[in-house]
Amino acid sequence: MHALPPHIADWFAARGWSMHPHQRAMLDRTATPALLLVAPTGGGKTLAGFLPTLAELGPKPPPGLHTLYISPLKALTADIRRNLSAPIAEMALDIRVEDRTGDTPQTQRRRQRADPPHILLTTPESLALMLSYEDAPRIFAGLKRVIVDEIHALAESKRGDQLMLGLARLQTLCPGLRRVGLSATVDDPPALGRFLAPHPHACEVLTADPGPAPDIAMLDTGTPPPWAGGGGRYAIPAILNQVARHRTTLIFHNTRAQAELFFHDLWLANTDSLPIAIHHGSLSRDARAKVEAAMAAGQLRAVVCTGSLDLGIDWGDVDLVIQVGAPKNVKRLVQRIGRANHRYNAPSKALLVPANRFEVVECVAALQAVRAGDLDGEPRGPGARDVLCQHILATAAAGPFHADDLFAEVTRAGPYTGLTRAQFDACLDFAATGGYALRAYDRWQRLMQDDHGRWRLRDPRSARAIRMNLGTIVEEEMLKVRLKPARAGAPLGQVEEAFAATLTPGDTFLIGGQVVRYEGLREMVVEVSRGRTREPRIAVFAGTKFATSTRLADRILALFRAGDWSALPAHTADWLALQRDLSRLPTRDRLLVETFPREGRHHLCVYGFAGRNAQQTLGLLLTRRMEEAGLAPLGFVATDYATLIWGLEPVTDPAHLLQSNELRTAFEGWLGQNAVMKRTFRTSAIIAGLIERNTPGRRKSGRQATFSSDILYDTLTKYDPGHVMLDITREEAMKGLVDFGRIEAMLARVQGRIDHVPCPRVTPLAAPLFLEAGRIPVKGAAEQRLLDEAANRLMAEAGLA
Template sequence: MASASPTTDWLAARGWQAFPFQKNVWKAMRAGHSGLLHATTGSGKTLAVWLGALQALADAEAPLTVLWITPMRALSQDTLLALQDAAATLAPQWTLAARTGDTSSGERASQQRRWPTALVTTPESLSLMLARADAPEVLRRVRLVVVDEWHELLGSKRGVQLQLALARLRRWNPTLMTWGLSATLANLEEAADTLAPGAVIVRGAQDKKILIDTLLPPRIERFAWGGHMGLTMLPAVVEHIDAAASTLVFTNTRSQCERWFQALLQARPDWAGLVALHHGSVDAEARRWVEAAMKAGQLKCVVCTASLDLGVDFLPVEQVLQIGSAKGVARLLQRAGRSGHAPGRRSRVTLVPTHSLEIVEASALRAAVQAGRIEPRRPPEAPLDVLVQHLVTIALGGGFRPDELLPEVRSAPSYRALGDDAWQWALDFVRHGGDSLRAYPDFQRVVPDDTGVWRVPDARLARRHRSNIGTIVSDAVMSVQFLTGGRIATVEESFIARLRVGDVFLLGGRSLALVRVEGLTAYVRAAPPGKALLPRWDGGQFAISDTLAEAMRDRFDEARDGRFTDREMRFVAPLLRLQADWSALPGSQQLLAESMRSADGHHLFLYPFAGRTVHLGLAALLAWRAGRDTPATFTMAVNEYGLELLSATEIDWAARLQPLLAPVSRETLREEVLASLNASELARRRFRQIARIAGLIFQSHPGEARSQRQLQASASLYFDVFRQHDPGNRLLRQAEGELLSAELDVDALDRCLTRMAGQRLDLRQPARATPLAFPLMVERLRERASTESLAQRLSRMLADLEAAAGGKPAAAVDVGARLAFGQAPAPPRAPRERRRRR
């Protein structure tokens, strides 16, 4: 009997058979449909779309038939290997290659002489291809674009950049198929429509078994405080790793990753060579070695960050450990899926809390996963900086006529509502820099020629634009290497700038001493193990999601009713009972507030359980509203669970708090938040990112790199010029809008105020700091005291609180050791002093 197809033969040869959802994808692709495939990690998504491509486009011989977009260039080689296996049998005439920022110039030149049939690339590299003069000729042949890990791009400007690129490809080939792959999305319809209007949704296997458990500490700390590395859990983690053949240990920050790698090797020197380090600043060659060794089963453990969240297929991984809370349901699922990464295999993730309240988060995370509650990802709306960059890119790639390009831009979902005024402003900006910069030739980037086609006439400006394409904006990075020339890793310039010659720090798993700095290279030598500084990277700390915050409030509801339904909640019961005895427990229907006096002043503690970002805006708003009528100075502190306002004078919160929390219209709330913060300085910082994407400032010129100080100075100059001479500049308005939406999340703050208005305010006056209040006091003290003085004060405070609670005083050495081990980087804070605005 003849076989059904070469595809089923290929699967059968490996002992596999197609799943129903894979067959649905193949049927849709044969019909020429675009789509979004949503299935759990390791269920066969990649094979579904790739085998569908090999069937639907089997007759393709033209170069660049398929573009496979990956969100991380580090994943390109792994993806390429995964695709080559099936293509070698099912489409032997096809050639495959990767093209990212890591691709050598020689390989790029070879590709341009003969483009491959399928190319694995990134959004940035695709935009670079669009900037080629022969872009229409090269890219009009593309018949399929596959976007891997679409959820990672959907809610960012990188996703918007890709939307615009896809709109251009569809103009050249209206029958273009676009398929997205995702495992962790809640808003599937919006995600599919954003990828390809009219795309079908194929739901794959969602019954993958995920085991989520928690590694509980030896004893409960009733007065938990955040900021330490969780290294008190080191013995239990070592035991857990020892019992498994292979483990991924996820951390939330690169600093934490470095510290845990060192701690594991100190605890088990015999694991040298079996434990590896992987994060975004480690040299690319070293990362590739780690990935290959893990896949080959040569490593027992890899300590990593989000650098291994995506894509890399680690079939041998037996378990995943998550140090600290994952802070979001989707992130936890993504990391859990790194183990058992194959159809039919069970994934396992063990949560390792760094303090007691994270045990409640662990319980809430499991409950949210079991209920299928995942965070939605929303695409940005019409960011003009991305549009401006895209206009210059298209002008380089053959040029454009504005009246023909506008419908194409509006076909990208993020720009559907783009107004004529905003479009004209973007054209004016790329033509002469707008009203305030038209006298400067460098801003005459795109001009119409005699035929009405807009092009880039200056070769120097063209080279500069190509060197800076992309929407990823971060602190300038410095290369760290030995005096002998061996490159170790990269680290942000702001960290190296704080070091003196001879200072010792941990990086790339090594203890290093700074020797000298030349340009953007820091030269180091090996240093003996001992006390070392931990590099600090921006953007390293996550805030808990709305979904997780809601699940936590549910956990507290159960505790209020005396129900402790799982082992995590039973373990933290002593903490929660003490909180209830001294004050009360918060919940979904009760808003808990505490008013207390201490030697520091008069405290207000409020527990909305809405996440650090919302609490920062809420604290500033409360202080500002309170100071409108009564002169007052406030010091603020926030964490994931609540906020603290400290004032020197007593305030009647019983009479004032409820009115101060009243919701207002969205526009009024935006105005109040901007008034309550140092909004000008915060917007200035946000403007640097926008100016970089829009092409006002450049991370690098061809042949040179610019320091962070130079970039910030340039951005500040433009910011001041626009405010003085062009106050209606749309990039200024965008900076303000992104500050409110991204950094302060005013929409979430609005939802929080509305929710609190429907809750019963429960204002208590405890005699001393409660278990929920104590972490907030520590947050405030960390900003004002040295490590040594803070350790001494925390020791006294803990001893007094434990004595009042009828327990043993905490050992001072424990507090000092935790602080000395380093702290996770705190997010940028608004200035703390809030004075009455007259």
């Protein structure tokens, strides 16, 4: 154990603090090339990450950048700067700390390039931008350490791919660079270590004492939750009571829309005028900043929020977290719970509020997982190649490079260790010429080889456009829905582009209380005609929602199998017992399929527990197969755990419909007829640099980007079907919007073991799906009463009177 530098030892002594063991261990491992610290929220892990920097820099450091801190959130960099300023001032250290994000003024960015601070706090996007300048070698010349905070959050997206490519570039510029990753919620620490620093820079994992178990429970609302729905508004009186009993409460929701609706009703019910606010990513920067400042000053009693506050902003006054709606993901729940009592060895306090009756089971399973320390996480696939294409262009913007050198560098980045030379060369060829079908066009002739065999920009002026388009976050477009003809037709509302992408001509859906028929997508407008049926084929569009994780779904199924439901409220246990008596309960290694008649329709319910996106895709594929078999399907609805289909003819052999090879054939045909591939192509084409979001002097609108991407997609499909962008598009579509991989995994798991249970009436587990299906919004005070009456009728029908 090394002696503590006097300025650090004196600071801890003056505060009356003793150093946590993991903070001491970080100082002792200052020279370690790569280190991942897993420590509980409130355990001082950020300070642990910075202590070696403060020790090395000392009271009078020389000028130059020493440590780069990278965070997923701009708000987190500002928070860290505030929290670092106090110890630096109290230790009397002459250390400059600055942040650089998309919000940083241009004049300050220029000054930082000329005279970098000792510690720079930034985001993956800003790092990519800095590395794209010719003077990057000078800016980072003295860099010794890089700290990646909340690394688990970055590892789950393309932002993590972009960041690891950036770190590989930094390692080339600064061979002695040391890497540190910080996280509180890691399901597989060795895998995350390999992501941060693969061989030969093997990453050491340091795990801190997890501290006391969190104080977590379900909120007793006095009344059972409704049978369907996702807002949790039934619990507002009980939630307000908790807010009044605590200093500051964070009330998390899974979607921004639910947060807005809940906040509106909470505000109306807040007769004691408690100071409450709302915070999510769609609000303006000023609005978010005001809420953050009020929270830091202790002026708010509650904040209704979404994932924008998932990560480590340190608000010490928060003493309660309430999660409204099932968490869908244990890791995310643990992260949110950690926002309460943000102090070491103080148990976090959290309450879960299931939004509907099935979510009671999911919440109990999630609570059991948290108590068991069983975090979920899907195996991470290889790094995205559209991100690699962008990185190649950004590297060229910084100066000439040899292909062999860049390939060696890229394959030292964790997500790209398995990249083949052929895959790299295809990306390089695309970055240079646009690929075979596009090489005749000057606009995609961007790189050339010089006399020394180095790749460089064909036109140095293109560097500006490349920099303006760096980043992997592509904004979700909202598309207007209009009756044909689109220019003259009345606007009916908006739908998410992700939903529009799954439609094929002839599909009917519900908007504004009426059933409409999808005719096509024309220049960012969804063209529809009035539906001739009263029932929508695709009953619900809900935007992109979190899907229940595989691990959590397995726990729910294990809870069913156990038969000991003492942890469940009596009303939920009775519901499951009735399901077991009338039909069966789903299990992990068998697929439960129920068929039953209701109101003159034949119904098929498949309990796949594969997550919302996969169950939605399963509905699209099964109705397609049923159509081909003459079974006249009318519509379907999907949730995280089941797909319910209704039609005119009974299904007597569901196993035939669920054959894996036939479903894949149906999937291929379905993909070819809708806009999923085009939408995915557009996103990847923007990231890869084929389509520019921003051009000097103007920003391209979503309409222009979609119009040009559709033309490009059709051109490549016709003339160059082996183009690398089409390969990338297929990879991304399979694992993104449609989640077909989880359908195949589910079918592989059950291996043809399908339990078909024909039932005389709707079953207890299927009944709540009818409350999801085709719900027409009823405006006014009667809405809840009508929904309650419908629910009571259904449950009586299912034997739950």
